[in-house]
């Protein structure tokens with residue numbers, strides 16, 4: 001997968017993309033990331049990227065020209081090299097659809113993504129209307145720019161690409177993979193400060209362990225994110241478990 005990110009602050013991407021799983025994915029050529037400075041697509045002496053909002057109001061708005069030109073230049077390279085005609089162009093904004101594991105999975109099937117990090121009071125509406133194909137928010141709060149949101153999206157997507165994680169099986173156990181939060185996990189020692197690992201996990205009985213984990217995932221979801229259970233397929237036993245917990 002190739003990812004192009006448009007930003008006013010390219011330096012913000014230096015360290016998150018040069019560590020751990022991400023760096024390994026880059027080294028193995030499973031993903032490539034290009035960071036583009038929106039200022040490089042301006043033509044005036046001052047490299048102006050923002051301007052006052054028409055109609056009056058506080059704050060500056062990102063101008064459309066450098067953003068259009070940056071995306072068009074990236075796209076023309078893609079057309080030449082890869083021959084793909086529809087590349088998702090995603091604006092990170094608090095007004096977008098709420099990011100989720102499902103959306104990460106959806107994006108992970110694209111061979112190319114273009115992400116635009118908004119800043120200041122927002123971007124000229126024509127960017128939304130005529131350039132972007134998707135708008136994503138990472139939560140109901142306002143960040144000072146789209147950069148951190150872009151990093152969150154890229155991280156969640158890249159770890160889903162085949163070969164990026166050591167074990168593909170671990171993806172299936174992720175929180176949210178099946179609409180439930182992940183079950184509790186333990187490692188050695190079996191007893192730490194008097195707190196013992198649940199016996200079933202040491203039993204070697206795989207069926208019992210799988211049942212315990214599913215129950216714990218339901219209990220944890222019920223406790224922390226009960227609204228997720230409405231959208232999840234639970235068996236009768238698990239529904240009853242959730243109901244009991246609700247009543248207690």
Ligand code: ADE
Pocket residue numbers: 092093094118136137138139140141142143144145146149
């Ligand atoms: N830019 C500012 N706040 C944001 C948010 N919550 N999600 C995505 N982009 C943003």
